Amino acid sequence: GQSLEQPSEVTAVEGAIVQINCTYQTSGFYGLSWYQQHDGGAPTFLSYNGLDGLEETGRFSSFLSRSDSYGYLLLQELQMKDSASYFCAVGSAGKSTFGDGTTLTVKP
Amino acid sequence: DTGVSQNPRHKITKRGQNVTFRCDPISEHNRLYWYRQTLGQGPEFLTYFQNEAQLEKSRLLSDRFSAERPKGSFSTLEIQRTEQGDSAMYLCASTSADRAAYEQYFGPGTRLTVT
Numbered sequence: 001g002q003s004l005e006q007p008s009e010v011t012a013v014e015g016a017i018v019q020i021n022c023t024y025q026t027s028g029f030y031g032l033s034w035y036q037q038h039d040g041g042a043p044t045f046l047s048y049n050g051l052d053g054l055e056e057t058g059r060f061s062s063f064l065s066r067s068d069s070y071g072y073l074l075l076q077e078l079q080m081k082d083s084a085s086y087f088c089a090v091g092s093a094g095k096s097t098f099g100d101g102t103t104l105t106v107k108p
Numbered sequence: 109d110t111g112v113s114q115n116p117r118h119k120i121t122k123r124g125q126n127v128t129f130r131c132d133p134i135s136e137h138n139r140l141y142w143y144r145q146t147l148g149q150g151p152e153f154l155t156y157f158q159n160e161a162q163l164e165k166s167r168l169l170s171d172r173f174s175a176e177r178p179k180g181s182f183s184t185l186e187i188q189r190t191e192q193g194d195s196a197m198y199l200c201a202s203t204s205a206d207r208a209a210y211e212q213y214f215g216p217g218t219r220l221t222v223t
Contacts, residue, residue: 004150033210042199042214043151050210087150091210095141095164098150 002026002090004099011105012078020073020102022088030091032064032071037101038084046073046086078106112215114200120221121190128186129218133202140183141212142175143199151199151214157183158205190222 004024012018022032031050035043047057049064049071061074075082085101113132121127133140138159143151154173155165159180172190177183187194197219201212 031210042216043201045211045213048210089150089210093164094139094158094205095153095156096210096212097153098143100148100150 002092002097004088004090004097006086006088006099006102008100009103009105011107013107014078014080016078017074017076018078018104020075020086020088020104022071022073022099024069024071024088024090024099026069026090026092026097028092029066030093032062033089033091033096034060034062034073035087035089035098036084037087043087048091075104080106080108082106112200112202112213114198114215114218116218117216118219118221120223123192123222124189126186126188127190127220128184129198129200129220130182130184131200131202131215132182133200134213135181137202137204137213138180139203139205140177141201141203142183142185143201145197145199145217146195154185187220190220192222195220195222 006022033048034046037043047062054063059076064071083106087098087101089096089098115130141156142154145151155175157177172188175185197217199217200215203212
């Protein structure tokens with residue numbers, strides 16, 4: 001089966017940088033995805049790493065190390081609207097398995 | 109296309125009743141997924157379809173749950189003899205087969221409350 005671990009909560013101030021880590025154990029691994037979910041909303045896709053290294057999309061970057069079964073999501077220039085839950089998800093065999101999410105609180 | 113839609117958005121039912129939810133995916137997507145999410149947890153995989161074929165069903169899914177996608181477009185999820193433990197948000201997501209493992213588009217969900 002698959003299991004993912006990520007911190008349950010992170011707090012940071014506006015304008016800062018925050019890193020949300022994710023470690024996983026899985027079989028048939030294709031890649032690591034990140035999703036954002038605001039309270040009461042649906043998860044929305046942020047980024048994907050199929051290969052080792054860093055992927056950058058605007059203020060968000062995501063990193064993967066397959067050898068360490070580890071990845072992270074980096075959020076820069078934090079804004080209040082970034083307060084949300086962030087889920088890492090392992091893709092394998094046509095489906096995704098999600099972690100339990102990290103609640104990010106951005107304070108002024 | 110306006111994205112993935114789900115109906116109803118909220119459903120309150122009494123224990124023992126049957127409920128059915130509908131999901132309309134993004135039209136060009138051939139893969140459709142159902143998830144269940146409870147407070148403080150990530151989406152939990154239930155089942156998925158490629159076109160009209162149901163390719164996988166979670167082992168955790170009781171036989172009270174059934175899903176269909178009869179024409180490869182919209183899908184329905186039925187829960188029979190609901191229990192209080194079925195109370196959750198039921199999410200539908202769609203994607204194309206080449207992106208299925210990593211980039212899914214979610215609908216707003218149906219929140220089920222079993223009293």
